[in-house]
Amino acid sequence: MLFNSLTFVVFFTIVVTLYWSLHGWELRKNLLVVASYIFYGAWNPPFAALLFSTTCMDFWLGRQMAKAQGPHRKRRWLVASVCMNLSMLGFFKYGNFLLQNFQWSLARIGIVYQPPHLDILLPVGISFYTFHSLSYTLDIYRGVLQPTRSLRDFVLAVSFFPQLVAGPIVRAGDFLPQLRHPPRLKAGQFFWGLALMTLGLFEKTVLADTLLSGSADRVFDYAGPLVALDSWAGVLAFAGQIFFDFAGYSICAIGAALTLGFHLKDNFRFPYAAIGFSDFWRRWHISLSTFLRDYLYIPLGGNQVRPFRAALNLVIVMFLGGLWHGAAWTFVVWGLLHGSYLVIERVFRVLFEAKRWASTLPVRVLAGFATYAAVCVAWVFFRASDFTIASRMLGGMFGQHPHGDAIFTTRELLQIGSVTLALIAMHWAMRDDTFETAIMRLPHWAITVIGAAMACAVIFTQGNSNAFIYFQF
Amino acid sequence: MRSSISSFKERLRLPRLFFRKPSREEQIHGGPPLEFERPIPPAPWRGIAVVVTIIVIAATTAWELYCRSLGYGPTLNDNEDLWTLWRRRVAPESIVIIGDSRAWFDVDLDEFQKGLGKRPIQLAMAGSTVLPALADLADDKNFHGTIICSVVPYLFFAPPGTPPMERAEKGIKRFHNQTPAQRVSEYLSMPLEEHVAFLKPDDLSLEAFLNQLPIPNRPGALVPPRFPPYFQTEDRERRARMWEKCAEPGSELAKKIQQIWIPLFTPPPPPSYVPKDVFFAQMNEGIQKRFADVTAAIEKIRSRGGKIVFVRFPNTGGLKDLEDRITPREKTWDPLLKMTGAPGIYYSDFPELSGFICPEWSHLSAGDSVEFSKRLVPHLRAALKM
Incomplete structure (x- = not known):
């Protein structure tokens, strides 16, 4: 969904009206999660599942990292998170690029190789939300963030629709604290x-x-x-x-x-x-x-x-x-x-x-x-x-x-x-x-x-x- | 001396967190309240919002009234989302109309339904070349229906990379890649366009006004072609009808459009960076390839039991002379029928189809399109062996 589209105007009006009408903070956060996934799924619904699965993985890895004893174990979980995120990014964004370059390199030494064409569709904003999610495990590893106990909060931090597809890259450490207390509606x-x-x-x-x-x-x-x-x-x-x-x-x-x-x-x-x-x-x-x-x-x-x-x-x-x-x-x-x-x-x-x-x-x-x-x-x-x-x-x-x-x-x-x-x-x-x-x-x-x-x-x-x-x- | 950063910080009145490394406690989720807050400029925002809303409503209303005073009325815009809406409705045995704006203006769907027993789906696209839509139907393995294909040779043979080809490809691309958001946007914009006259991006947008600024051009500038202003209405079935104002005898609008067709249908000079002989050889090669591609697409459709008929819709006046000169029948229409083996209906071959006058030289008026369609139906039935 593009900001400069009629669909967004209607979507945003409904979300904002509902959001400020609801009384419970938990309800409002649930609404934002649903709205964010609708916002993202409006491009290509299956990719919303991809976004959710990588988010869940980082949530789990963050918890494991926090529980791990000693820097080596922590590092292992960090490596797992970095590999998971970057391999996802690598497959969707750089798959064909890597294959083409591999083919070109082989051709330089006289080997003719015709790679299969991977008909990969690039999930919108994957570079952005990968960084949103990755910042969470990186900050836990650095010791500047404790893992959140709420999967829903983390899902919202990664997928919050205003910044989901083209930034700014909002770090989990900057966003999660804002989910602790409900904001008040201020006219200004x-x-x-x-x-x-x-x-x-x-x-x-x-x-x-x-x-x-x-x-x-x-x-x-x-x-x-x-x-x-x-x-x-x-x-x-x-x-x-x-x-x-x-x-x-x-x-x-x-x-x-x-x-x-x-x-x-x-x-x-x-x-x-x-x-x-x-x-x-x-x-x-x-x-x-x-x-x-x-x-x-x-x-x-x-x-x-x-x-x-x-x-x-x-x-x-x-x-x-x-x-x-x-x-x-x-x-x-x-x-x-x-x-x-x-x-x-x-x-x-x-x-x-x-x-x-x-x-x-x-x-x-x-x-x-x-x-x-x-x-x-x-x-x-x-x-x-x-x-x-x-x-x-x-x-x-x-x-x-x-x-x-x-x-x-x-x-x-x-x-x-x-x-x-x-x-x-x-x-x-x-x-x-x-x-x-x-x-x-x-x-x-x-x-x-x-x-x-x-x-x-x-x-x-x-x-x-x-x-x-x-x-x- | 104070550093520029510190004075910057003071002037911004932004919180400290933005400029220094936060303490461990401040960064931990569950720690003290977040310090970072965007500054909100102190102003009477509620009042400003009310006044801005009133100004915007007043300006929009005034603009709408002004556009209506110029003769514009509310109608749907033809775009790739509306086209996609109808492309999705093509069933295996549908009758589909493809091609350029002549099939879009000159066909009356009611008359075709009466005569052919089935309501056709209007997929003709103004200013487009036909190959992408034809190839797409050919690649649709379920489709084995009937295609009525308009031929305006100048558009039919438009090479890749030119606006007619890009326009058609845009529609096909949207059909295959349309997102749910784009689909919803189309459903939301249709009622708006049916009630608001100024929603005409080609005529009444900022870009359109900038394009019309009377600024003399420097020599050699590649001035983009001028397109005719809106002179039709379109309904939700993509049926285009010429405005009555344009169809009136001696209409100023019609005369204006006639003068736009001539440069638009005149082939541009070869680009300076390609030798002339190479350019013309490429053009010729492109035309032969187009014959081959169209033939291949038709073969695919026929192999599944589908049918196709080509139709040359009426044109008159200076545009007819120009088209006959640059794209003569014996070099375009005749070889097309010969190579594809498809039946064709050239309006001038039949007295009952020939007497129509196109007010702006290229399309029939709404009234004439009904009569023309009625007279065309028996020819279509014969050509398609219905």
């Missing part, structure tokens, strides 16, 4: 939640789908060489599209959770105003970057090791982060590019951070724009379905096709330019801010007008229920 919190949902839908349907996605698709689907202007415009359009699409989903999820009395943390914090790549990853898909930091980067030694090893750790984390997004080498290259950006940044910091000029405003602004440009270059690999398209795009962007085609209409160029400028200006203006503080500074009439304008724009845009980009991950 409820309506602020609705306002966030409106903002999220506005970002998705108006900005991402209507103003940018068509142009990005046109450029990445074009089979010929493009001039630099069109190539850059297409990449900027995608950079805006993916931000509005994913941040829009996250804001919707946060808003929907708030209307039900739950608090989810921010997943984006004006990333296109980042100065440097470590800053970028503190602002982009925060729930994933902190997950990778806490459960992968730090266990690998983080930066408490020799510089070369620390750099290698960064590259390993970003490589896996890239692969998490999709079973394709283009995603791996995207991750590796970000890994190398982080390493280069670290070298720059060692060399220049202490210099006085390094913290002057012009240098910071320049570094910010360099960060944005490099992130856009990396987006090419994220969006392109293969390396032919990626290299053609990069060729266009860096002037290799001066006589290539210019396909965008003037209106499209103006549209991409104005949305991108507004996006970057907004991010820079609010880079040390949050929506909440920005809203606090606005007069009430302005909040009303902006809210009404966004709601009207969503209605008049008549979005065509395009799926969110991150659903495929």
Whole structure:
């Protein structure tokens, strides 16, 4: 079920009404579990059974781990949980990818092998809910979480519908405590939640789908060489599209959770105003970057090791982060590019951070724009379905096709330019801010007008229920 | 100097938990109350919500009235979910209409039911090529019914990757992969579309208005083709009827649509990155492959006892001249019948089918579609040996 669909509007209205009408907290939690499974089953009902079975397994493994005596036994249960979750993810998401690469490797040494085609359907949001569930056993192992006694609570923590299929990745340790006491219905919190949902839908349907996605698709689907202007415009359009699409989903999820009395943390914090790549990853898909930091980067030694090893750790984390997004080498290259950006940044910091000029405003602004440009270059690999398209795009962007085609209409160029400028200006203006503080500074009439304008724009845009980009991950 | 993070933290007024490692007790499920709470900006939210609701209702009503004043009325939108709804209803012995918008506009289901003894299922899709639907029926092992297939050669032979092919494939894909949520969405949106005039994404959405902005284009820009505005109503059985406003003699709307058909039916120039001879060789190869694919699909249907008849529906005026020039009958229709061995009904071969005028050159008016269907039925019965 998509947030930007009529089905969701009806579903959400029924769930919220029932939820606040019920008196018992246990009843409300049961309602949320049923609603979450309906929400998920509305894509493909059999996959709801898969979600339930992996959740039950982690619940059981968590209990076994807590009961286990000694670190070795605990570790055994952790390995079982990690293997179970990752093998499920591996089979559904990477099965065909691994087979294709195995076939390719054999062909390099002269062995012809035709693997059977596995007609595997990817369960929606498997990467997200696997991480929701995995965080539970990982935190029990780390000793920062005790296993919950209630299977129902854990099932709800993993499947809570606002964040189930495309994040934010909510750790069990952040969600389970919220299930201890029933939230009270607070008008401010409820309506602020609705306002966030409106903002999220506005970002998705108006900005991402209507103003940018068509142009990005046109450029990445074009089979010929493009001039630099069109190539850059297409990449900027995608950079805006993916931000509005994913941040829009996250804001919707946060808003929907708030209307039900739950608090989810921010997943984006004006990333296109980042100065440097470590800053970028503190602002982009925060729930994933902190997950990778806490459960992968730090266990690998983080930066408490020799510089070369620390750099290698960064590259390993970003490589896996890239692969998490999709079973394709283009995603791996995207991750590796970000890994190398982080390493280069670290070298720059060692060399220049202490210099006085390094913290002057012009240098910071320049570094910010360099960060944005490099992130856009990396987006090419994220969006392109293969390396032919990626290299053609990069060729266009860096002037290799001066006589290539210019396909965008003037209106499209103006549209991409104005949305991108507004996006970057907004991010820079609010880079040390949050929506909440920005809203606090606005007069009430302005909040009303902006809210009404966004709601009207969503209605008049008549979005065509395009799926969110991150659903495929 | 204070760090940017600490000032950031103060400005956000976010709780401490967000910025420091929580203590063991704070993180354990069953420990002290959760510290993290999203900040809620202090504002009179209830009042704001009421005013926003009033503005949205007022703006939506005003927009609806404005759209109705432009001549738009409530009607269903033709989309892949509605198509899927009917594709699901195809029974083993159904009569199915497939093809392009001419079969969609020009066929009256009541007349066909009277004449053929069974109510056909309308699966023709505007601006689409027929192969995906035909191949899908051919692959449906249960199907051994009758297919009435409209042929507009320019669409019939549209190569893969072009909008007519993508439109048809989208419908088939939705039929095979439709989620329960999409199915429910269609049932929910139908009553809305039947009562609200502005729900027309192709004409009255933000994107449609942006596309119409009069901004001159730079040279060489690949301007997307312009499609005709809404000029039909559609019911829950996917029966399209031309608006009376369009069917009126000398209608401005009809004239506007006529001028849209001409560029839409004119083949685009070869892309700059493919040599011309290679391009034309590929096109020719594509056409031969289309003949072969259609023949193979028909063979499959016939082997199960199914039948098919091709129909060329009327076209008139400048569009007829253009179609006759770019897709002449002897290079499209005649070889199609010859290769497939299927019967065909070309409207101009029969005086009783020839006298109709298409107001916008491509489709019959609602009234004429009933009469045309009545006259077409005996030919269909003869061709299908019914």
